[in-house]
Structures are given as structure tokens and as C-alpha cells.
Amino acid sequence: MGKKVVLDTSALFSMEQLPADSDAFVTPGVVKELERYKDRRASLWGELLHVSDASKASLAKVRKAAAETGDSTRISPTDAEVIALALDLEAELLTDDYSVQNVASFLKMPFRPVGIKAIKEVRKWRWRCKGCGKVFDKELPECSICGSELKSTLSRKN
Ligand SMILES: [Zn+2]
Structure with missing residues (x-):
């Protein structure tokens, strides 16, 4: 078992390889998005990705944080689930989505961008x-x- 990371769709799209020595988690919504875009990663990485649902408690926390930062209309239900799952697992969140980073930053969660620079402050x-x-x-x-x-x-x- 490596350290846990949670990936959103933007992070997966920026990657050619899954992070080595990490256990990569996604939500069912992310898998659906990959399948919708007919992304080859869906089939390539299907067996390597752990798929898990976020808890309702964490989802509520994320929605509250998004309301605080003004990101409510900018994050999709899938985005909210991804952030909530990272909260549940105490995992590092990998995302290139600016609003997802903003909410993660507000919640003082560890996050890392894949293809872009990280935001420095909420x-x-x-x-x-x-x-x-x-x-x-x-x-x-x-x-x-x-x-x-x-x-x-x-x-x-x-
Ligand atoms: Zn006016």
C-alpha cells in the first residue's frame, strides 16, 4: 500500500501515468466522465483505480466550503464528490481544476496540480x-x- 491520492477528471486528463507508489482513488462520477469522453485511460487504468463513494458528511462540508469561497456554481457534483472523498480518505487531492483547488485550499486539505501551477491562497x-x-x-x-x-x-x- 502506498500513500492515498484522489484524482479528479482534470488530473487524469493531464497524466500519462498513474502516480507510482500511490493508491489512486476516484469516484464513480469520474469514471463516468472518462467513459463519456471515451478516454482510453478509462479502460487502461480501470483496474488500477480504486472507485469509492464519498460520505454524505464530507459532501456537506465541501458544499458549505464552496458556498464560502463562491465556487458553488463552478464545481460540478462530481467535483464535490472528489473533494469529499479526499476528505474521507485523508488523501492528497490531485487536480488541475482551479475551483476544486480553491475549495481544497479553503478546507486546508493537501492538494497538488498535475499539469498547471497550484494556487497559493484561497x-x-x-x-x-x-x-x-x-x-x-x-x-x-x-x-x-x-x-x-x-x-x-x-x-x-x-
Ligand atoms: Zn449595476
């Missing part, structure tokens, strides 16, 4: 009105003041 998404410039903490269908379209921006947490 960022918070905000939404700025294209019309009047008012900044919102939440994503809204339109500006509550002038009705213009909102554009997401990243800012430091504090």
Missing part, C-alpha cells in the same frame, strides 16, 4: 456589475441596482 469570487460597478458577494441573475449583467472576478479573501 481566493474569493465576487461579481461586479458591468453597468454601475457595484460588487456582490453572491452570484445574482442581474445587478439588483441597475439590472445590468454581472461579471465574476477573483479577489483575495481579505
